[in-house]
Amino acid sequence: LNCFLVQTSFVPDEYWQSLEVAHRMVFEYPSGYSYPLIFASIYKALQLLAKDDVQLLIWVPRLSQAVLAAFADVKLYSLVRHLENAETAKCVYFCQLCSWFTWYSCTRTLTNTMETLLTIFALSYYPIKGSKMGSSCKYLALTALATVIRPTAVIPWIPLLFSHFLQEHRKAELILHNCIPVGLVTVGTSLIIDRVFFGEWVLVQLNFLKFNVLQNLGTFYGSHPWHWYFTQGLPVILGTHLPFFIHGCVLTPKRYRILLMAVIWTVLVYSTLSHKEFRFIYPVLPFCMFFCGYSLKHLKAWKKSAVSFLLLSNLLPxxxxxxxxxRGPLDVMSHIQQLCNTPYQSQAFVFIMMPCHSTPLYSHVHCPLKMRFLQCPPDLTGKENYIDEADVFYSNPLRWLNKEFYNDTLLPSHLIFFSVLEQEISSFLALRGYEKIATVFHTHLPQGRVGSHIYVYRKKKKL
Known part of the structure; x- marks a missing residue:
């Protein structure tokens, strides 16, 4: 149900670090490969079964993600039941299920989503005091797998690993029999997968560290003040769970403080980076739900009212x-996909004039349609006053279009852009013979280059 009630776009990485890479791997229409390989396997199975219909390519990966998310929720319930009791477990489970941000994110094909699910799986085997499910090998393997998929997955685990090491009596055995074997197998597997697809030996996790931390190139996509996660990030993803989280932090026994430490540590580490996003701290949300559930269980007289409040206040967002x-980027891809079923497919040329990676591409079209979008690669050369193609375009869209398509034979058959751009390029559209054929709703909160609607224009056919 969650899967089918999420029909909107969150961030470009939802497609461009997973589905688009996987689609190219399998179907070969014009980051590391470990995570996309999961979806590539699904695509390959559909291809071999001759069931690679575009709708299946869109929904099967999300359904797979939904199944994993459901399994992770059950593991979280099971963990709390073993640590506490069935009543507390039900309260934590309820908080997890009714969290608006969990609902919004858990079925998306984001590396952050898989990172979060694997964190829950790993936590269920972590040797917290009172747990009968602890397994060093299992939780270390799952943590390592999460780190291969997204290296930042190790951040919340640093205090947990440190705590485990301090409490472990057989430290040498933990390192020699668990940490080293798990690390070697995981890194080795990651290296081999990326060697096969990149054609050379690449340690993707090291490149990730260099790009996002050492060179801090993430600022190319925006920067925020150091306190953003404390004043906006965490309060927003917690929503109306926030007072319950604070109450739960005060109530919980000392043995659970390590989970709170993991949350605080993660938020502090991410606060040192200039580029910040809500999804980056998604992996600690299940930790927060533990404290929310603990609070809910101890409310007694106010419990029913609190449950109703949480349910209603999270349902609307x-x-x-x-x-x-x-929802515009996904809806507009349906219009583009229709071109695959026309006799003019080979002549069609779709140009997406939107902030780069605003839409998915071939994973939601699934035919060799000629498509182009504005490029925005970060500057990896250290060039001064670097400006990407998208910024050049938006500095003067009309001049850019006239220069780029100086000859009518170069013109795209279809133009797709946000409504805020229409007036500025109206003379180009009229002069070159374009007509509006579709208007797609996107958001009630337009800002900057992003408009409230997406327009689809088609070049008129000559009589």
């Missing part, structure tokens, strides 16, 4: 963000 806000 979950439905709005899942069904309405930023």
């Amino acid at each position: 979950a439905l709005y963000t899942g069904l309405i806000h930023q």
Whole structure:
């Protein structure tokens, strides 16, 4: 149900670090490969079964993600039941299920989503005091797998690993029989996978560290003040769970403080980086739900009222963000996909004039349609006053279009852009013979280069 009630776009990485890479791997239409390989396997299976219909390519990966998310929720419930009791476990489970941000994110094909799910799986085997499910090998293997998929997955585990090491009596055995074997197998597997697809030996995790931390190139995509996660990030993803989280932090026994330490540590580490996003701290949300559930269980007289409040206050943002806000990129791809079923497919040329990676591409079209979008690669050369293609375009769209398409034979058959751009390029559209054929709703909160609607223009056919 969650999967089918999330029909909106969140961030470009939802497609461009997973589905688009996987689609190219399998179907070969014009980051590391470990995570996309999961979806490539799904695509390959559909291809071999001759079931590679575009709708299946869109929904099967998300359904797979939904199944994993459901399994992770059950593991979280099971963990709390073993640590506490069935009543507390039900409260934590309820908080996890009714969290608007969990609902919004858990079925998306984001590396952050897989990172979060693997964190829950690993936590269920972590040797917390009172747990009967602890397994050093299992939790270390799952943590290592999460780190291969997204290296930042190790951040919340640093205090947990340190705590485990201090409490472990057989430290040498932990290192020699668990840490080293798990590390070697995981890194070796990652190296081999990336060697096969890149054609050379690449340690993707090291490149990730260099790009995002050492060179801090993430600022190319925006920067925020150091306190953003404390004043906006964490309060927003917690939503109305925030007072319950604070109450739970005060109530919980000392043995659970390590989970709170993991949350605080993670937020502090991410706060040192200039580029910040809500999804980056998604992996600690299940930790927070543990404290929320603990609070809910101890409310007694106010429990029913609190449950109703949490359910209603999270239902509205979950439905709005899942069904309405930023749905344009997915809806407009349906219009593009229709070109695959026309006799003019080979002549079609779609140009997406939107902030780069605003839409998915071949994973949601699934035919060798000629498509182009504005490029925005970060500067890896250290060039002064670097400006990408998208910024050059938006500095003067009309001049850019006239220069780029100086000859009518170069013109795209279809143009796709946000409504805020229409007036500025109206003379180009009229002069070159384009007509509007579709208007797609995107958001009630347009800002900057992003408009409230997406327009589809088609070049008129000559009589």
